[in-house]
Amino acid sequence: MVDNGPPTGPSIGAGMAPTGGTVLRAEAIEAGYGRVQVLWGAGLTVRPQESVVLLGANGAGKTTLLKVIVGLLPAWKGHVVLDPDDVTSWRTDRRVRRGMAYMSELGVFPGLSIEENLRVGGQFIDRSALRTRMDELFSYFPDLAARRSTLAGALSGGQRKMLGIAKALASSPRLLVMDEPSAGLSPLFVGQVIEVLGKFREQGLAMLIAEQNVAFLDLADRVFTLEGGRIRFEGTVAALEADDSLHKAYFGLS
Known part of the structure; x- marks a missing residue:
């Protein structure tokens, strides 16, 4: 992972x-x-x-x-x-x-795909900047990159946790x-x-x-x-x- x-x-x-x-x-x-x-x-x-x-x-x-x-x-x-x-x-x-970015214990929206979760996490930044940020995050999480359209609810517990981290980082927080x-x-x-x-x-x-x-x-x-x-x-x-x-x-x- x-x-x-x-x-x-x-x-x-x-x-x-x-x-x-x-x-x-x-x-x-x-x-x-x-x-x-x-x-x-x-x-x-x-x-x-x-x-x-x-x-x-x-x-x-x-x-x-x-x-x-x-x-x-x-x-x-x-x-x-x-x-x-x-x-x-x-x-x-x-x-x-x-x-500021926050990751709760759940961390993700189970009914949304991996990519959709990242877009929610980066909703307050410019679209071009978000695309760049998502590319960076997928380079850190190659397992997520390979399953962009997979629903978060279908991931293992560890994969959901990694997605939660990536989602929180999508906004490029301090x-x-x-x-x-x-x-x-x-x-x-x-x-x-x-x-x-x-x-x-x-x-x-x-x-x-x-x-x-x-x-x-x-x-x-x-x-x-x-x-x-x-x-x-x-x-x-x-x-x-x-x-x-x-x-x-x-x-x-x-």
Whole structure:
């Protein structure tokens, strides 16, 4: 499923911000559903060309925080800044136009073909630019290129995950936000997803990956842990591993 190396031509991350500062700041976020509060002052940052993993068990609030970041759920308190704009009150489509892309656990539209999914992902960019972007993406995902007219629902779980990544990248984002890319995958396909994301990381794409699978720490420049709707740790993977209580809490997850 994964090609042996990056293609020649324009970089996937060609439109991204230079290093320095932050691409994303989520500050003191409080949010929930109805009267049920899920997040309590949660916040994190992603710097340009940085890969950040948000680590936490099921029910910790990871999906809720990502939904606030991408605009699918309103923040009760706090701010979301997609540099340089405070986007807290922006709709999701406006955040996408500003350079944010989101991949949910499902990630694709099962009733649409591979090519149609990519066109949906790149709907806010110029048609000529989208054609170029799709050619680039198909060079990264040759199995998808060979089955352009196949419905996404007919793909294997691993292939759907790869299509979800490609769909999110079709808009040539500055920041890729991913919710549990390991969900529903065997360890073999998890390894393939990590491998392909590593290629985009090498290209300089900024990523925020919410996960409970510690295998994704292989991609991390920094780690945040979320417990009970609160950020409990921020630091490097080495610092996380060196903390006995955190090591016991997280390195048993799979």
